[in-house]
Amino acid sequence: DQQVKQNSPSLSVQEGRISILNCDYTNSMFDYFLWYKKYPAEGPTFLISISSIKDKNEDGRFTVFLNKSAKHLSLHIVPSQPGDSAVYFCAARMGFQFYFGTGTSLTVIP
Amino acid sequence: SAVISQKPSRDICQRGTSLTIQCQVDSQVTMMFWYRQQPGQSLTLIATANQGSEATYESGFVIDKFPISRPNLTFSTLTVSNMSPEDSSIYLCSVEVGGNQPQHFGDGTRLSIL
Numbered sequence: 775d776q777q778v779k780q781n782s783p784s785l786s787v788q789e790g791r792i793s794i795l796n797c798d799y800t801n802s803m804f805d806y807f808l809w810y811k812k813y814p815a816e817g818p819t820f821l822i823s824i825s826s827i828k829d830k831n832e833d834g835r836f837t838v839f840l841n842k843s844a845k846h847l848s849l850h851i852v853p854s855q856p857g858d859s860a861v862y863f864c865a866a867r868m869g870f871q872f873y874f875g876t877g878t879s880l881t882v883i884p
Numbered sequence: 885s886a887v888i889s890q891k892p893s894r895d896i897c898q899r900g901t902s903l904t905i906q907c908q909v910d911s912q913v914t915m916m917f918w919y920r921q922q923p924g925q926s927l928t929l930i931a932t933a934n935q936g937s938e939a940t941y942e943s944g945f946v947i948d949k950f951p952i953s954r955p956n957l958t959f960s961t962l963t964v965s966n967m968s969p970e971d972s973s974i975y976l977c978s979v980e981v982g983g984n985q986p987q988h989f990g991d992g993t994r995l996s997i998l
Contacts (some may be wrong), residue, residue: 776926808986817888817976817989818927825984863927870915870980872987874927 777801778866780875788883793851795878797864800845804866804873807840809849812861812877821862822849854882886911886979890990897967897997904963905993907977912957914980917987918950921974930975933960967997 779798787793795809805826810818824831824838824847831838837850847864861877887910897903907916918930931939931952939952953961964971974994978987 778926806984810986810989815893815991815994817890817978817991820885820986820988823986870932871929876924876926 776876778864778873778875780864780878782878783876784879784881786881786883787854789856790853793849793854793858793880793882795849795851795862795864795880797847797849797875798845799847799866799873801866801868801873802842802845803868806867807838807847808865808867808872809836809838810863810865810874811858812863818863851880854880856882856884858882886913886981886988888977888979888988888990890977890993892993893991894994895996897995899968899997901967902963902965903967903995904961905975905977907960907962907990909958909979911981914957916954916960917978917980918952918960918962919976919978919989921976921992923973927976930962964995967995969997972996 777800808823809821811821812818822836822838824840839848859882861879863877864875865872889908891906916933919927921927929942930945931941933939933952933954935954935957951963974992976992978989
């Protein structure tokens with residue numbers, strides 16, 4: 775049973791525009807949410823996180839939004855750059871265990 | 885954060901053999917984790933390895949198939965035993981450096997079984 779879902783396997787965006795990656799979850803007990811970025815042949819790299827007590831966290835070009843009532847998480851990247859092209863995983867934590875989505879492959883077109 | 889070195893980075897193995905994957909961290913950590921990522925799938929937790937205790941396996945994973953060692957606070961190994969083509973995956977180790985902190989990952993071991 776997939777508790778964290780990324781329904782879009784891929785996304786293409788023009789350089790300079792906004793990229794919006796979405797994630798849905800089913801378990802209201804998750805208390806911490808994260809986004810990871812993964813390049814080919816590398817492990818996932820932590821990007822940004824948000825606690826369940828907040829609804830927004832911003833770090834430079836990256837902003838994560840949390841809508842607990844909808845059990846929905848999103849990552850906004852603005853402006854998008856070609857170097858942002860990677861697979862993005864959302865993750866949610868319960869206890870010490872992290873649950874990952876299946877990833878969204880973002881392509882930023884120059 | 886932590887720097888995690890994982891070896892080997894990739895391997896091609898014969899059916900029925902075993903492979904041991906090593907994970908070295910540059911600082912002492914309490915909790916280390918082993919994940920599997922099958923093609924097109926999310927990361928699935930295999931087991932949690934704490935130093936000084938037996939690894940805790942998730943549903944669907946057993947110690948006979950995936951024995952784990954955790955001899956100290958900076959090192960762990962995962963063995964994939966009696967391999968079959970279904971074990972072809974990327975295997976990743978990760979560490980948690982503290983409460984309310986993200987897990988940090990090694991670069992993974994890409995395993996192919998012929």
